Amino acid sequence: MNLKINTLLSDLNEQLNFIDIEIDDTINRCEKAIDIIIVSIQKLKILFLKEKFKNQEQEIDFFKNIKPKFTSKFIYYNIIYKIETKKPYGGERIVKKYLNNELQKLKTYFDNNLDFYKYYRTGNNYLDFKYFVRGKFDIKLTIDSFFFEVDHNFSTSHDFKVAKILAHDLVQVYLENKLIEINNKSVKEKSQHNHNAKLTWTAPKVALIELLYALQSEKVFNNGSTDLKEIAEYLENIFNVDLGQYRRTFLEIRVRKTERTKFLNTLKETLEKRMNNSDEPI
Structure with a gap:
């Protein structure tokens, strides 16, 4: 048993x-x-x-x-x-x-x-x-x-x-x-009371965590010298969101049985669809 x-x-x-x-x-x-x-x-x-x-x-x-x-x-x-x-x-x-x-x-x-x-x-x-x-x-x-x-x-x-x-x-x-x-x-x-209104992330947090790890892996900030924690805090600040235990969430993403990069795949598909739509304004 x-x-x-x-x-x-x-x-x-x-x-x-x-x-x-x-x-x-x-x-x-x-x-x-x-x-x-x-x-x-x-x-x-x-x-x-x-x-x-x-x-x-x-x-x-x-x-x-x-x-x-x-x-x-x-x-x-x-x-x-x-x-x-x-x-x-x-x-x-x-x-x-x-x-x-x-x-x-x-x-x-x-x-x-x-x-x-x-x-x-x-x-x-x-x-x-x-x-x-x-x-x-x-x-x-x-x-x-x-x-x-x-x-x-x-x-x-x-x-x-x-x-x-x-x-x-x-x-x-x-x-x-x-x-x-x-x-x-x-x-x-x-x-921040003197700052202008910020953008607020309204998609699932797990999607932003995918993006966070992708950006850090690609070394797009400060020639790759910025660590994960700094980038996470920056994204939390500019998008007015609390990512919580993002390292634990990433471990869960890694063991997904299907489509581990679900959000990134969706981004690519959505952008390509927009590019293929000739009537879509730039």
Whole structure:
């Protein structure tokens, strides 16, 4: 079963990485991700229910270390979806207050489950037979009410709590990065308030990242002496866009199964079409 699960998790991560770089809109990206994850968890459940565990340790390992890798992704994208769809319209101060309130919610959950956080984070296992074995729940061990609504053939009292810990770590990073983006944008706007209006990049960010690497590879700036970071910051500035983790995105572009230079190919085709159109004004 482990080989099939590893393949399933690898496929899931590949699909999520693909939509992360192909879909800029956060809400649309979350919707697509949630659909993909639900299908993957359903496949995981089918594999699990067919399996006959040889011992309790295998069951504990599945619910403590394997299943949360899948369900944490669902929790993460679902939380981000709710955050983005409920985000208020308004100025910088209003949005920052909203994001900080969301961070506070994570802290509240942490405070309410501090004992289990400590247990899990420190690698303890003396209560695993209660936390991660089906039918062994102990009401005294702070169980989420969600547990009583799930399929107990595919759940234990605390596997969902582990998934929430993993998901909340990622949500915290997301929220903190959003706050940093707001602060950076504010600094940029203050430094540029006397400048003329700039062009804004409205195509997907992944397209500009393709262009970024192409320009740097061709050494078109300063006879090739300009490094990638300088060019990225320049493009972000002139096109009023945040390229995010562009190096990670480039790695994802490299492993595309088809058409790795999709945007550059489209540019070439569009330009040639324009050249071939005699009625097109110069």
